[in-house]
Amino acid sequence: xxxxxGVAVVCxxxxxxxxxxxxxxxxxxxxGSMAWRGQSGIIPQSLAITTNNTFANNTFGITFGTSGCDxxxxxxxxxxxxxxxxxxxxxxxxxxxxxxxxxxxxxxxAGIMNVDxxxxxxxxxxxxAYIFPNxxxxxxxxxxxVMEIAHA
Amino acid sequence: MxxxxxxxxxxxxxxxxxxxxxxxxxxQSTGWLRMxxxxxxxxxxxxxxxxxEFYLNPDGRKNPQAELxxxxxxxxxGESKCRFPARFTLLKEKGYVxxxxxxxxxxxxxxxxxxxxxxxxxxxxxxxxxxxxxxGHTLVRIDTARKxxxxxxxxxxxxxxxxxxNGAVFxxxxxxxxxxxxxxxxxxxxxxxxxxxxxxxxIWEYKLNLSEDEQIQFVNxxxxxxxxxxxxxxxxxxxxxxxxxxLEAVRPSLDLSSDYNYYAIPLDTVKTVLEEPDLVxxxxxxxxxxxKIKHQIKQMSAAQYAAFxxxxxxxxxxxxxxxxSEQRQVLETEYxxxxxxxxxxxxELQEYRKxxxxxLRRRSQLPPAEELKPEGYNPALSHGSYQIxxxxxxYNHKSFEQIxxxxxxxxxxxxxxxxxxxxxxRVLETTLRYYNQRHRLVLQxxxxxxxxxxxxAGRVFSPYSYxxxxxxxxxxxxxxxxxxxxxxxxxxxxxxxxxxxxxxxYGLLNFHGQYGGLIPDNYWVGAAPEIGAYADFSPVRIxxxxxxxxxxxxxxxxxxYKADVAFGLTKDLSLxxxxxxxxxxxxxxxxxxxxxVKYSF
Numbered sequence: 001x002x003x004x005x006g007v008a009v010v011c012x013x014x015x016x017x018x019x020x021x022x023x024x025x026x027x028x029x030x031x032g033s034m035a036w037r038g039q040s041g042i043i044p045q046s047l048a049i050t051t052n053n054t055f056a057n058n059t060f061g062i063t064f065g066t067s068g069c070d071x072x073x074x075x076x077x078x079x080x081x082x083x084x085x086x087x088x089x090x091x092x093x094x095x096x097x098x099x100x101x102x103x104x105x106x107x108x109x110a111g112i113m114n115v116d117x118x119x120x121x122x123x124x125x126x127x128x129a130y131i132f133p134n135x136x137x138x139x140x141x142x143x144x145x146v147m148e149i150a151h152a
Numbered sequence: 153m154x155x156x157x158x159x160x161x162x163x164x165x166x167x168x169x170x171x172x173x174x175x176x177x178x179x180q181s182t183g184w185l186r187m188x189x190x191x192x193x194x195x196x197x198x199x200x201x202x203x204x205e206f207y208l209n210p211d212g213r214k215n216p217q218a219e220l221x222x223x224x225x226x227x228x229x230g231e232s233k234c235r236f237p238a239r240f241t242l243l244k245e246k247g248y249v250x251x252x253x254x255x256x257x258x259x260x261x262x263x264x265x266x267x268x269x270x271x272x273x274x275x276x277x278x279x280x281x282x283x284x285x286x287x288g289h290t291l292v293r294i295d296t297a298r299k300x301x302x303x304x305x306x307x308x309x310x311x312x313x314x315x316x317x318n319g320a321v322f323x324x325x326x327x328x329x330x331x332x333x334x335x336x337x338x339x340x341x342x343x344x345x346x347x348x349x350x351x352x353x354x355i356w357e358y359k360l361n362l363s364e365d366e367q368i369q370f371v372n373x374x375x376x377x378x379x380x381x382x383x384x385x386x387x388x389x390x391x392x393x394x395x396x397x398x399l400e401a402v403r404p405s406l407d408l409s410s411d412y413n414y415y416a417i418p419l420d421t422v423k424t425v426l427e428e429p430d431l432v433x434x435x436x437x438x439x440x441x442x443x444k445i446k447h448q449i450k451q452m453s454a455a456q457y458a459a460f461x462x463x464x465x466x467x468x469x470x471x472x473x474x475x476x477s478e479q480r481q482v483l484e485t486e487y488x489x490x491x492x493x494x495x496x497x498x499x500e501l502q503e504y505r506k507x508x509x510x511x512l513r514r515r516s517q518l519p520p521a522e523e524l525k526p527e528g529y530n531p532a533l534s535h536g537s538y539q540i541x542x543x544x545x546x547y548n549h550k551s552f553e554q555i556x557x558x559x560x561x562x563x564x565x566x567x568x569x570x571x572x573x574x575x576x577x578r579v580l581e582t583t584l585r586y587y588n589q590r591h592r593l594v595l596q597x598x599x600x601x602x603x604x605x606x607x608x609a610g611r612v613f614s615p616y617s618y619x620x621x622x623x624x625x626x627x628x629x630x631x632x633x634x635x636x637x638x639x640x641x642x643x644x645x646x647x648x649x650x651x652x653x654x655x656x657x658y659g660l661l662n663f664h665g666q667y668g669g670l671i672p673d674n675y676w677v678g679a680a681p682e683i684g685a686y687a688d689f690s691p692v693r694i695x696x697x698x699x700x701x702x703x704x705x706x707x708x709x710x711x712x713y714k715a716d717v718a719f720g721l722t723k724d725l726s727l728x729x730x731x732x733x734x735x736x737x738x739x740x741x742x743x744x745x746x747x748x749v750k751y752s753f
Contacts, residue, residue, distance in 0.1 A: 072262075072337060072378075073306070073336055073337035073338040073339070074265040074266065074306065074337060074339075075265055075298075075304055075306070075339050076261075076265045085339075086303075086304075089342060089345060090303075090341055092491060092508075093349075095508075095512055096484070096488070096512065096515075098516070099487075099512040099513075099515040100516075100520055100521070100523075101516075101519070101520030102520045104303060105303070107300060107301045108300040108301045108304060108341075109300070110300065111298060111299035111300020111301065112298075112299070112304070121520065122520075125516055128512070128513070129513065129516070132509070132512070134509075135505035135506060135508070135509040136505060
């Protein structure tokens, strides 16, 4: 029940604060705006995400979702929206930091949620198996669990 | 009523006539001209920005004063000041307009999202197996005051709007200005992911010492440039040139861009910024994923390395022989290795997920520890990209002097501090030689583009090494005893092996061809296996090569030996000894010794 409530809260905050959700792959967000060279394999996947435009299916191993990113390429919105935007684009680095109990992504999330970074690091490491229950966990679920653990 | 208006106009007219001289002075001032990116053209001015909306006066792109007068009028009353907060701030500071920007909703939202707290110049360094990338790329970061880290800052990139063109079309259109360039903004975490984690390029962060007013003006100026389009030239009006113009716009006393009328190599522009007294503060290094993995492997004990290899090859992560702290390092490196493989397209998604989760679950059972960070060598401290060298030598008993001019960039035996060891790239290099006895000046070599990319292959990473050479070279035809210039193309691929960190051997299989009137039948093509050695015993650097060519004509058949030994005196100055010999089918041997002084700047 707690989880469902959490999902609802995050979704609401996303929906309420999100402007028109169309993310243009040539706009400020994502790879389209960057000089791109090499490693062709990941491009189709990433572009598939930017054009798919559904923000709930951003699973582990698909880097660079852009759903939380505003069309102007800016970080915006309230805590829930920012945590989701951040985790969509940095889930793999966060998984590593969570397993290690410290790191830049934990410091960043602690800043967004306004909690102590060292405490958050300890808690996400202890709850690693809860936050990442399987290898195709979605960014939204991770967001909900991290916010729950941080009491944010 | 009408009379009253006329009367008012008459009354007001003398006032504006008094103000006019001030405006005309300011319209010609550096501060104004730079804020709107005017450039001198045909005795007048033209704005660099090509879209109409950047100027409020219809004639504004060519007339700085008309533009200024229009803006003073419109900023005082209309909402256009909200689109141009930097200009408004500048004109307000000069006392031409009053008011503020507090009612500008979109602009205020921008400030609230970005929460500016400083400006940092970013340089993205070279990536492996691509010496051309040593030229680098620059962008800027608007540092943030948000709680957390600078991952929540914003990167601003000036890039080309290329559409779907690629390859040769992209290169040619880019060179001749066939595209427009424009700024884009993205969260800094996206910049990190793109460069550090996908392209595997180190990022260097150069914090700029700007005053608070200058910081705000920089951000304001980026805001007003957000829709600005500029005709993009890869070599001149590129990402790096535009950053210099931005800096000059917020601090008119700077003169940074005037050295870059012909070409702007990104790394050179960083050097220019660094040379400006007190402009750069703290420098931070953000290593790429590939750099981190290589560094971590280097730090491993033999037992750790064995466990690491067992992990990535057999997916067996049992390593009870290691301490928890040692295990931790192995697991973290394995995870990053899987990320690297997946991103490079060498690992399927399902496999990647399975492997990386197995590793992370084990990692989460072990206590936290600080990450081992590699130390980088600031690329802005590398040798100068322009090189001139003078040499004297003997070619088949004939003495000569020689001058060599290389606009860019580096060769294997040059100092590679801040660059990539084993990477050489030469662009538009000209070699002129004067023979003393014959009093003849000849074009000895013109190198359009030549690359050596030696990257040692190992158990974990096994990249290819390669070389290319597109040039005009002077050749000798022993049949008719004539010399002449011929076109020369060579490219090859192979592998390098590091015997020690500083002593490598390599083997390449080259394709080699020449074309020209001097050559029998005008051309030959051939296969040319090459073996060589490269040693970097800084300050001594050695490159040795032997190449045997099997060609379609006897003219092309040859066995060549090359040796280049450099003694670095400073990072920019070296003394080189070179030996070149060639044995061809007719038994006619060519042999050449030379001593060179090379200076980079």
